[in-house]
Amino acid sequence: MLPIESVRALRGTKDMLPADAPKWRELRHAVDGVAKTFGYGEIRTPVIEQARLFKRSVGEETDIVSKEMYEFTDNGGEAIALRPELTAPAIRAAVEHGMLTGQSDCVRLYYNSAPNFRYEKPQLGRLRQHHQFGTELLGSPHPIADAETITFAISVYRRLGLRTFRVRLNSLASATARIEWKNVLVPYLRSHFAELSKESQHRTDVNPMRVLDSKAPEDQEIIRNAPIILDYLSADDRSHFEELQTLLHAANIEFVIDPLLVRGLDYYTRTVFEVTSPDLGSQDALCGGGRYDNLVEQLGGPPCPAVGFGAGVERALLALEKLQGEGVSAPSTALFVVTLGAAAQRKGFELVSQLHAASVECMLDLHGRSMKAQMREANRLGAKFVYIIGESELAEQAGSLKTMATGEQQKVTFDRIVTTIQAYFTKLS
């Protein structure tokens, strides 16, 4: 069962096996399909980046960077990080390749099944290597951009058949309004400092906004009465937020406003959102994102408003499994070639090569097993037809073609098997 010396996959990492492949493929195709209808172009960036990219963008004080980022020094002495998220690399690439200069059109990027790394304590739906799909829409401050981003994510879930998700929405305001709010929030938290949980006391000093995220029971009363950021939005922030809500209604997307939704990355401005699934237990976030109007400039690009989201592949698949049960997908083939004896096996291989060249799904037995065993395998593989080559068939230069569903059998000469099979399958489809 275990390989020599018990070498196994690292904690929190997973092998994607053939049995899982159809689900992954289905999701990838759904994302590609939505991207095509929305007009987004695919981007893939390296898994490793300079560590300072994330420290600057995601924020040095965030959990993601301060305790979860895989960091190492490479042989040349450079500080490298395995990427913990995809927005910063995508922006880095967009800036680096001049995608944002010398043109006024928006840039629409998406990524699909891209691996991310965070040093977490693993749990169901929480891995050290997980995969995301997502988008970045660069160049528009308009709430339509926010709405398009959220709609993109929801479209993927709908296409997959997921129905049981919840969309939560909030505005974190623009920079100046947020400072005003913090100027009220911090004194308020200080006035209840003694009653707060230890963690929240720490956050009051480091990142007061995130106290609102606390689920500690002793914090709930204080959080409930805390000043709400939505009361401090500037006029522009407010109309942006309201327009977004109108647009989401127009797109037929239900959501709830959650003034306590604060996300763990520093770069967000105005819109933040999260999609959760009630089928996922405590790791219930399917997707999260928001607007980041200052990030592009921070990373050395031109001033450029932007929105995006990242969505977990593994979590989407878990939610789907809860919905439709574990789909057991066995390997399959259309035609199985049964051979008896070495000469027949050689002939079988020759014909299978021709069939493969003609794009016919087919396989043959490699063990030289009994006919019964080969028939059983053909049955397991769900073969529509079996082509039998034994001694007599070899002599006649014609194999026996059996239709599995009916049990009927007829002779088909070796030189006509490819065209015969092709004719059957074009008739079927």
Added chain:
RNA sequence: GUGGGUGUAGCUCAGCUGGUUAGAGCGCCAGGUUGUGGCCCUGGAGGUCAUGGGUUCGAAACCCAUCACUCACCCCA
């Protein structure tokens, strides 16, 4: 990172308060049909009882450690 739970065949799991050669179902292989699948019958293979220590006359079972998974927290996808 904190606190719980679990770890027996490829899979799902039984194995009583420690007591001989560790079981079942499914799957796999073979035979019943010397060249014909599914259903049925019969037989077979397959296990360092997660790993390493310890307690004991004796450990899958009790204790400790490690590893993995898992639940809640934390965090988030």
